[in-house]
Amino acid sequence: MNTQTTQRPFYPKKRSFPPKTHAPKVKISFLGGIGEIGKNMTVFETENDIIIFDCGMTFADATIPGVELIIPDITYLRDKLDKVKAFVITHGHEDHIGALPFVLNEIKAPIYASRFTLALIDNKMREHPRVKYKSIEVKPHQKLKIGDFSFEFIHVNHSIAGAMAVAINTPCGTIFHTGDFKIDNSPINQETTDLKRIAEIGRQGVKLLMCESTNIGHPGWSLSETKVMQELEKSVFQAHKNERLVIATFASNVFRMQEILALAEKYQRKVVFTGRSMLNVSQIAMKLGVLHYDRDNVINIEDVKKYADNEICILTTGSQGEQLSALTRMANDNFAKFKLTTNDCVVFSSSPIPGNEKGIINVMNKLVHKGVGLVYDKLAPIHASGHGYQDEISTILSIVKPEYVLPVHGEYMHLEDFRKFAKKKGYQDRNIIIADLGNQVIMSSGLVRKAGFVKVGAKLIDGNTFGDANSPVIKDRLQLAQDGFVIAIVNISSKLGKLLSEPIIITRGLLYQHEMESVLREIKTAVSVHLKTFDLHTIEATELKNNLKKFISNTIARKTKRKPIVLCTTIIN
Template sequence: MPKKEKGKLNIIPLGGLNEIGKNMTVLEYGEDIIIIDCGLGFPDEDMPGVDLVIPDISYLEANKDKIRGIVLTHGHEDHIGAIPYVLRQINPKIYGTKLTLGIIKNKLEEHELPFTPELICVEAGQTVRLGELSVEFIHANHSIADACSLAIATPLGIVIHTGDFKLDVSPIDGDMMDITRLGELGKKGVLLLMCESTNAERAGYTPSEKNVGRSLEYIFTANPEKRIVIATFSSNVHRVQQIIDISARHGRKVAITGRSMLNIVGAAVELGYMTVPEGLLIDINEIKRYKPEQITLITTGTQGEPMSALYRMAFSDHAQVSLGHNDLVILSASAIPGNEKLVSRVINELSKNGVSVLHDAVVEVHVSGHACQEEIKLMQALTKPKYYMPIHGEYRHLAANRELAIDMGIEAKNVFISDVGKILEIDSKGARFAGTVPAGKILVDGYGVGDVGNIVLRDRRHLSQDGLIVVVASVDTDARLLLSGPDIVSRGFVYVRESEELMEETRQIAADAINDCLMRGEHVDRMELKTRVRDDLSKYLYAKTKRKPMVLPVIMNI
């Protein structure tokens, strides 16, 4: 009996390439689709009013019958944050480790979905069968506990997706990345390695998380008289564990503030990923019962986010915490690209209030959770892939990763820098790019998902730059009369009381435009009236001010 011809494997990134965040990748073989991660991104500066960015899943909606499940590498927002939005369109089973699913459960409760998604808990070392594909979860080190790399067995060969990883030889929980298993897979033969690129430009190795613990221990010892406030990422369970352990050794009570920090610490303690000595944690409302040197505060707000707990402390707007000369604030995180000004503003405000501030530019109070060049090269050496795809990062990160792969002996023609929506097709004859699928960014604004598009963003940018002029008038098109107005309303353009002459001239030009339209021709078109007013005013205002406010005529026919 002749062998059944093997089909084609399609690798389709729907996010996470040529951008930071919004990680989502589709693997498709025959009638089976699996989705790796389902993350959100944050809006660019030219997206005013937008809260979040999630992947466009049009392709998945069109092929929802083929979807066998979503498999998750870990619980960071850029890998799971889009799940509540995506589940409203497709509702496959979700596979993840215990902490990852614990974080997702909190998130789903907040979103109050009208159905209960099926969450399936797996452990590192476990394999799940999804159609003709099977997924093995491999323990990895990252800046959140319970992270995994994935080995996907396909009829064509093994595909490894590293997820986010680092090689930490002294991890807080004692569990190193399972490089033995990666080496075993490399000996079997790896078809494709999809390897993260975030730190591909950085030489050497990423320092161990324990380095942060040593720095914090020194800081606590050197500042016995101060209250210590530490801002860190809420998902960095191992960092929070170190802070708790050090506080206990120095006889300090620990209070936690910030909704996400409270949620994740609660989940981590409940699921056994953190241990807290009895009586150590106190409610934030109890801190005034203790002397400053008896307290450690753990808070959110590492990115200077307005309304975060640390931001409100810095600007004296926190209900329970007032900072001053007796306080030391440690920013135990690095600024995400684009957030530098926000973080700097918080540091400046804290300094104005007499607060001592330490951050990673001053002392080693943060280490990355992503692999640097030597760790990426180790991953390449262990797995020995035939084909290679850099993932997770902007183009420069992907390009740096590509060069590392070529230096390690992977043929240049077998290294593929892809893009969101681009199909990498692999079969028994080779690998190639083979078209695209619909993909891009869906913008989330409040409760609205996808209802803010390019036209709305263009209008918002226009309003934010030059303001708005509203022209209100009533006309009788049959009698060809201007009955009232035009009245001029200015918002964000000029201060009316200081520009009365300009406003009067604006009113007169609008009136002339309306009267001219009413007097010409046999039929008066209200849209023509609006267009004429808009055009005449735009030309006049630009000539007078070199600004282009949005002109909004409101013409009522009575």
């Protein structure tokens, strides 16, 4: 059918409607959080509207020296910023909120999230006072229409308060996104994941399930927080009755915090919060009524000395061996307010986030070397993951009954494990979508399929500026860290056609003291001899500089088997 008319109707420029015969289309673009656990950011898009689902960051590791955070590249959104109607945030972990301060200046859209998540976002934004934003609180059971989408928020268990799954009704069917979740049948201070409502949504028909896959490799069911609390009581509070307790856990895990507060009260220990994020989150959780405890039972760290060891329980940051955390500083005898003794028992109520193992082991070794007692999750089950295991994922699959499944929040191995798992559950290959970072998945005409790639990447937050992972700055930093640098200065008289003084060679991070003098002498001599091959009356400065740089580089490589950065200055009078 020809839908064209000679007189085109007027529509506002930014909203061009397709002819009615066009089937609606929903595009899902993965700007982060696929093939990785971190920097979650998914874009849901119709002809008219865009919703950004989660907006997280990843902490940088030693392969990108000097960089603290990595956020998704938002180039894909730059020519469609006016279409962005909302940020929908599932919960307040950094891998879901950490990029907000860096994108809100460009993307002016309100943030929809739970009360606790918004409180954590507000806390984060205090460090970025110039960034303006609008936030709108949403609650479980709430339904909300934003542009072409409508959302329903569903309570789920996770290792943070205020976590929600989201049912997204689109013109092409319902998407159920689990967010980060587990199913804890005996949680602390909260309801169990709302399986009843999820099953109802499943009965109404779900086209696509986007399911987190972090723990797909773990058979069975994740540990309940009630079990963790029982074990903390037995293996920590009862087994170390006479010692002072120093417990490290994730600051955002207010449920664990609650368990420890309750046990401390029961065993008549005063609680001390230490470490910036532990202090911040505990205050937010107290203010919002998420934590319940006797205020008289919490004291400041300065007052620890007024109490006997067995009357104190210190809750600290540093469960990941972070360099500047309170616990790492305690282990290094670098924590001004408090010194560890052999009557301390340090408890890691946590598990290592992949990549942090070495740092944690370093801290543990230092603690043991000091004669400090140690309890960690390999000795006793005093930690539970916030991510559901296979049986929990299976429960979600069986009640959501989606037509298509698409694992998210996983490295490629997790996504592949999920594919095998879904096949075992009876899903056909064509109904299992394994997306890649940057993939665009399209829902249209009853089908869900992958359809090419959009631009994605990693933006490095480096001090006050942004950078790219493949930038020469990072390459230089790596080379500097590996092999150091050399500065060479040659002073030439073109009139006399000779060196005016001996070449100056300065090195850092390259030569050990015992070889310094001899190697520098050899390099200086080699440069002086090399310069004799030039006519120094007519030599051009840039040409000489480039030649010397290469010569010095090769000479050093031959002598030291190292490839430092070489900087060369030629002064020609």
